[in-house]
Amino acid sequence: MTAIETKNLSYRYGIGTPFEIKAVDDVNLTIEKGDFIGIIGHTGSGKSTLMQHLNGLLKPTDGEIIINERSIWSKDVDIRSIRFEVGLVFQYSEHQLFEETVFKDIAFGPKNIGLSEEEITVRVTRAAQAMGVHDSWLERSPFDLSGGQKRRVALAGVIAMEPQILVLDEPAAGLDPYGRDKVLSQIKKYHDEYKTTILLVSHSMEDIVKYADKVIVMNKGGVFLYEKTDKVFSHADEIVEIGLDVPQITRLARLLKAQGIDIGDDVYTVERAKERVLEVLKNEKK
Amino acid sequence: MDIIKTENLDFDYEILDDKGQVSECNPALRGVNLTVQKGEFLAVLGHNGSGKSTLAKHLNGILLPTRGKVFVNNIDVSDDSKIYEIRQTVGMVFQNPDNQIVAAIVEEDVAFALENLGVPPLEIRERIDEAMKLVDIYKYHKHAPHRLSGGQKQRVAIAGVIAMRPQCIVLDEPTAMLDPKGRKEVMKTIKMLNGMGVTVVLITHYMEEAAQARRVVVMDKGEIIMDGTPREIFAEVEKLKAVGLDVPQVTELAYELRKAGVDLPADILNEEECVKELVKLLQ
Numbered sequence: 001m002t003a004i005e006t007k008n009l010s011y012r013y014g015i016g017t018p019f020e021i022k023a024v025d026d027v028n029l030t031i032e033k034g035d036f037i038g039i040i041g042h043t044g045s046g047k048s049t050l051m052q053h054l055n056g057l058l059k060p061t062d063g064e065i066i067i068n069e070r071s072i073w074s075k076d077v078d079i080r081s082i083r084f085e086v087g088l089v090f091q092y093s094e095h096q097l098f099e100e101t102v103f104k105d106i107a108f109g110p111k112n113i114g115l116s117e118e119e120i121t122v123r124v125t126r127a128a129q130a131m132g133v134h135d136s137w138l139e140r141s142p143f144d145l146s147g148g149q150k151r152r153v154a155l156a157g158v159i160a161m162e163p164q165i166l167v168l169d170e171p172a173a174g175l176d177p178y179g180r181d182k183v184l185s186q187i188k189k190y191h192d193e194y195k196t197t198i199l200l201v202s203h204s205m206e207d208i209v210k211y212a213d214k215v216i217v218m219n220k221g222g223v224f225l226y227e228k229t230d231k232v233f234s235h236a237d238e239i240v241e242i243g244l245d246v247p248q249i250t251r252l253a254r255l256l257k258a259q260g261i262d263i264g265d266d267v268y269t270v271e272r273a274k275e276r277v278l279e280v281l282k283n284e285k286k
Numbered sequence: 287m288d289i290i291k292t293e294n295l296d297f298d299y300e301i302l303d304d305k306g307q308v309s310e311c312n313p314a315l316r317g318v319n320l321t322v323q324k325g326e327f328l329a330v331l332g333h334n335g336s337g338k339s340t341l342a343k344h345l346n347g348i349l350l351p352t353r354g355k356v357f358v359n360n361i362d363v364s365d366d367s368k369i370y371e372i373r374q375t376v377g378m379v380f381q382n383p384d385n386q387i388v389a390a391i392v393e394e395d396v397a398f399a400l401e402n403l404g405v406p407p408l409e410i411r412e413r414i415d416e417a418m419k420l421v422d423i424y425k426y427h428k429h430a431p432h433r434l435s436g437g438q439k440q441r442v443a444i445a446g447v448i449a450m451r452p453q454c455i456v457l458d459e460p461t462a463m464l465d466p467k468g469r470k471e472v473m474k475t476i477k478m479l480n481g482m483g484v485t486v487v488l489i490t491h492y493m494e495e496a497a498q499a500r501r502v503v504v505m506d507k508g509e510i511i512m513d514g515t516p517r518e519i520f521a522e523v524e525k526l527k528a529v530g531l532d533v534p535q536v537t538e539l540a541y542e543l544r545k546a547g548v549d550l551p552a553d554i555l556n557e558e559e560c561v562k563e564l565v566k567l568l569q
Contacts, residue, residue: 043435043465147334174381174462176333176491178530203465206535245466248494249535252557259565270535274542277564281548284568 004031008063023049025221038212046221055086087163094150127160148179234265290322295354329496332505333530346376377447383439417449437468454485536560
């Protein structure tokens with residue numbers, strides 16, 4: 001089943017002004033239900049612009065966008081209903097916290113759509129649990145929490161709306177290694193449990209390949225690469241050429257290959273590198 | 287010669303109640319003794335809440351110690367009459383470039399502090415041109431800062447500090463909000479300044495950045511728990527992980543391989559060294 005499809009999607013900013021630019025250029029994408037997709041690209045590659053199309057915040061200049069088999073800008077679709085199907089979490093989402101307590105903040109969305117008190121409590125509890133938001137925080141002010149904790153509360157607020165598709169723009173930006181791993185692993189756990197389709201935008205190739213099943217590389221407004229995670233780094237040269245980083249451990253694998261030691265094109269975690277190096281060492285001894 | 291010295295530095299964040307009385311006291315720094323040599327490139331590592339930013343803010347008197355002393359060129363930062371001298375000696379760059387840019391034109395922003403100090407206009411022109419060229423933003427000197435990329439904006443902020451000609455620059459996570467390209471630009475600028483003799487204190491949680499420093503201190507719970515060269519520090523993989531920090535991937539690989547009985551040195555810092563050692567093993 002297809003969750004998201006874009007057909008010849010283009011978006012231009014500043015039409016008719018000297019600053020007119022094509023931010024998204026003829027993008028054709030198909031994303032299956034339940035996929036965990038990582039999206040990476042330079043600042044200015046069009047990834048944020050593309051993301052803002054997915055719940056109708058931006059209307060394409062050309063082309064079409066289809067969510068759950070409905071073309072979202074056709075006349076018979078209420079664009080508001082799309083916003084319930086697709087949850088969009090912006091960068092530095094903790095800046096959007098505003099309520100007195102963590103509970104109230106997470107409950108804000110469900111309350112606005114008129115759910116009953118019981119249903120709201122169920123939703124908040126479930127979302128809090130999914131994001132590792134501790135029970136004891138619920139009655140505290142969100143502003144007393146650490147950066148990473150706040151971020152998870154903000155994410156819980158979106159998850160409480162139970163979207164079928166969750167789009168996350170740099171959910172780990174600015175966090176320390178512990179906060180980053182905690183946020184991303186909670187998202188992964190949530191994905192595995194609820195099978196929500198997830199699009200994760202990040203500048204960190206390490207994070208993307210650690211969590212996503214498929215990777216989209218954006219460049220100059222277009223889709224440069226769309227591959228299963230294992231296959232991504234067989235294109236390492238092209239990725240480096242457009243100025244993106246590959247993980248340090250992948251760079252190591254490439255350097256080793258240049259020296260005649262092949263540990264594979266699909267090495268992007270320390271764990272896999274370790275396995276492969278040990279294998280090579282074992283074969284060497286024989 | 288040391289440029290910065292802290293002696294048994296303690297700092298508590300005090301939370302006041304409605305009546306202005308201290309209701310809660312959160313110690314952020316505990317007994318920090320740190321000496322920074324002139325010309326040094328020091329990285330301060332620690333997870334969020336470890337006290338590293340609080341420490342940074344003590345180095346030019348933005349915060350004053352609750353107990354203990356901080357000296358800049360042997361001047362006590364608590365000495366109110368010397369605060370301008372101290373801030374001219376130690377410049378500060380913060381995490382978010384948007385919060386430190388005040389003017390609508392790049393060169394006006396870089397000139398801001400000098401204008402406030404009453405430096406003669408001709409000298410301002412000379413010093414800001416030099417600063418902007420140094421960090422490679424001169425070509426944007428007439429641009430509006432908000433149209434620049436994050437890395438460019440952060441370099442505008444750095445130029446504003448350099449124009450003051452400080453002996454030392456403290457940068458508090460200057461790359462945390464930048465993309466990989468911006469991060470590289472800023473790191474390159476920092477290293478160049480250090481090469482010219484400016485003392486650099488870089489607060490960061492990126493290990494690959496700390497690996498480029500000459501000395502690394504690690505903070506946890508308001509205390510300095512490790513102090514050494516990057517090589518010495520990163521060899522202690524377990525200890526770093528225990529305080530919520532990463533090590534570079536190749537260092538971790540070497541550590542894991544050693545655990546599996548492979549004969550590798552413990553202090554591998556970058557991929558080139560790792561390749562060299564592995565090739566040695568296999569030939």
